[in-house]
Structures are given as C-alpha cells and as structure tokens.
Amino acid sequence: MRERLTLPSPAKLNLMLHILGRRADGYHELQTLFQFLDYGDEMTFAVRDDGVIQLHTEFADVPHDSNLIVKAAKKLQQQSGCTLGIDIWIDKILPMGGGIGGGSSNAATTLLGLNHLWQLGWDEDRLAALGLTLGADVPVFVRGHAAFAEGVGEKLTPVEPEEPWYVVLVPQVSVSTAEIFSDPLLTRNSSPIKVRPVPKGNSRNDCLPVVARRYPDVRNALNLLGKFTEAKLTGTGSCVFGGFPNKAEADKVSALLTETLTGFVAKGSNVSMLHRKLQSLL
Numbered sequence: 001m002r003e004r005l006t007l008p009s010p011a012k013l014n015l016m017l018h019i020l021g022r023r024a025d026g027y028h029e030l031q032t033l034f035q036f037l038d039y040g041d042e043m044t045f046a047v048r049d050d051g052v053i054q055l056h057t058e059f060a061d062v063p064h065d066s067n068l069i070v071k072a073a074k075k076l077q078q079q080s081g082c083t084l085g086i087d088i089w090i091d092k093i094l095p096m097g098g099g100i101g102g103g104s105s106n107a108a109t110t111l112l113g114l115n116h117l118w119q120l121g122w123d124e125d126r127l128a129a130l131g132l133t134l135g136a137d138v139p140v141f142v143r144g145h146a147a148f149a150e151g152v153g154e155k156l157t158p159v160e161p162e163e164p165w166y167v168v169l170v171p172q173v174s175v176s177t178a179e180i181f182s183d184p185l186l187t188r189n190s191s192p193i194k195v196r197p198v199p200k201g202n203s204r205n206d207c208l209p210v211v212a213r214r215y216p217d218v219r220n221a222l223n224l225l226g227k228f229t230e231a232k233l234t235g236t237g238s239c240v241f242g243g244f245p246n247k248a249e250a251d252k253v254s255a256l257l258t259e260t261l262t263g264f265v266a267k268g269s270n271v272s273m274l275h276r277k278l279q280s281l282l
C-alpha cells in the first residue's frame with residue numbers, strides 16, 4: 001500500500017491587529033501578531049498514481065472544488081508538474097469563519113504534506129509564495145513560527161511571545177472577513193508600530209468595535225470572558241480569547257463559561273504543532 005501521512009492543522013490567534021490603511025486594490029495594510037494553538041484539525045493523506053485529487057470528507061457549506069484543501073493541492077500539482085494524485089481525509093474540529101484560520105491552516109498543511117509525499121523538494125519560500133495566492137494567512141502557517149505580520153499579512157518577522165493557556169470562546173456565528181473590512185465604521189488609521197519587539201500595551205484589535213456592534217453573540221462572549229481576564233477578538237472574529245498562566249486556571253474559567261457558550265482550552269505555541277510533527281519525521 002502507498003504511504004499514508006497524518007498531520008495536524010493547528011489554529012492561530014491574532015494577539016493584536018492594527019489597521020494602518022487601505023490599498024488601492026481594496027486590501028488593508030495591517031500589523032498583527034500571530035501565535036499558534038496546540039489545537040486543530042487532523043488531516044490524512046494517501047498518494048495515488050492516477051493524478052486525481054480527491055477530498056473524501058464532505059463540508060456542509062463548501063463545494064469540493066472550492067475547498068482550500070483542494071485548491072492548494074491542485075495549485076501545487078500544476079505548478080510542480082507532478083503527475084501523482086492524492087486522497088485526503090480531515091477530522092474537522094475548528095469552527096469555520098471564527099478568525100482562528102482553519103481554512104488557511106488546512107491549505108498550509110496540504111502544501112507541506114504533499115511537498116513531503118510527492119517528494120517535490122520545494123523550499124519554504126516557494127511554498128509560502130504559493131500559499132499567499134490562496135489567502136493572506138496561509139504563509140504564516142507554512143512557515144510555522146509565531147510572527148509579527150505586516151503588509152496584508154505576508155511580511156513576517158518571527159517573534160517569541162509568552163505561551164499562556166487560552167480559553168477560546170466560539171460564538172455560534174460565522175463572521176465574513178470581507179464584510180468587516182468593508183464596514184464604513186472600521187477605523188483604518190492606526191499609526192505603524194516601528195519599535196521591535198512590539199512594546200506591551202499594543203494588544204488592541206481594530207476590528208473589535210465593528211464586530212461587537214454587528215454581532216450581539218460576540219459582544220456577550222467578550223463581556224463574559226472579560227469578567228476573568230482581558231478578553232480579545234482574534235482576526236475578524238467570531239472567536240474571543242483570553243490568556244491564563246496555567247491550564248488549571250484556564251480549565252476553571254472554561255468550565256464556568258461553557259455551561260452556556262461553546263469553547264475550548266488550548267496552549268499557545270510559538271512553533272506550530274505541524275512543524276513539530278514534520279520535524280519528527282525527518
């Protein structure tokens with residue numbers, strides 16, 4: 001039987017997110033801090049000889065060919081000229097449209113997994129450049145290290161923030177990133193942070209006022225978690241998170257809040273669990 005490979009596809013948090021302005025193409029210039037969670041989907045890959053790319057797990061709202069997993073596999077196959085195909089299964093636990101980057105992470109895990117199985121020998125720069133054509137958040141998942149991101153998220157500088165335990169609340173609404181970025185009330189004039197590492201006190205997310213105004217469930221989650229710690233929004237939401245010094249404290253708060261809200265506890269990590277697994281294969 002052909003080789004099978006099972007790889008993690010972790011979530012990310014935006015520990016801060018400042019919007020500096022809007023470019024001529026409508027995209028926004030950002031400064032944001034990405035950190036991974038030791039929590040995510042699990043993907044299994046098996047090589048096929050006939051060149052077919054088949055995702056076997058069905059997604060309720062995403063047609064097969066629109067799935068970022070399939071798009072990533074097809075682009076890599078086309079651009080590398082590889083004649084092999086792939087069967088893919090995913091155990092999907094990350095909420096979609098939650099600002100924790102599940103789709104982008106799945107795309108990155110696909111690129112790195114296929115690069116390995118198809119023995120393409122592409123380096124990280126090339127995979128990250130292909131990833132950027134799939135979504136602004138794909139490159140950080142390809143590189144696998146916590147990063148300060150600029151531009152539309154593609155200029156990455158590795159950073160080493162603290163790695164607390166997080167309570168992540170998952171309001172049952174999907175937030176459209178495009179909708180938040182086109183809201184006239186969004187502020188787009190934050191001053192660029194020029195000092196490195198980013199000084200403390202810059203943990204604001206400029207999307208929060210607009211998201212909280214539009215989505216009462218997100219507002220509610222921020223208020224509830226805010227009783228225990230600084231409650232923040234990741235990306236354009238909907239997920240809300242707060243850090244705790246250890247697992248026991250995070251578990252205690254989570255137990256109280258998940259009586260009424262969906263959520264989970266996970267450790268922050270500056271090296272993605274995908275990269276830790278790939279490293280162990282070498």
Ligand SMILES: C[C@@](CO)(OP(=O)(O)O)[C@H](O)COP(=O)(O)OP(=O)(O)OC[C@H]1O[C@@H](n2ccc(N)nc2=O)[C@H](O)[C@@H]1O
Pocket residue numbers: 014026027028029030032098099100101104134135136137138151152153177178181234235236237
């Ligand atoms: C802003 C972030 C922070 O992590 O939000 P989340 O999606 O994670 O919540 C991301 O960079 C999002 O990345 P991603 O979700 O890949 O966005 P894309 O598919 O590239 O863009 C979706 C839409 O959002 C808008 N968009 C996105 C990124 C950006 N820097 N400026 C924008 O204006 C554009 O209208 C674009 O059509």
Ligand SMILES: Nc1ncnc2c1ncn2[C@@H]1O[C@H](COP(=O)(O)OP(=O)(O)O)[C@@H](O)[C@H]1O
Pocket residue numbers: 061062066067068069095096097098099100101102103104105106107174175177235237238
């Ligand atoms: N493999 C995938 N996993 C999740 N979402 C996907 C996937 N492929 C395509 N999508 C689409 O991308 C959208 C954003 O997904 P996701 O990355 O999970 O959210 P966010 O960018 O808010 O973190 C989804 O609502 C879905 O329509």
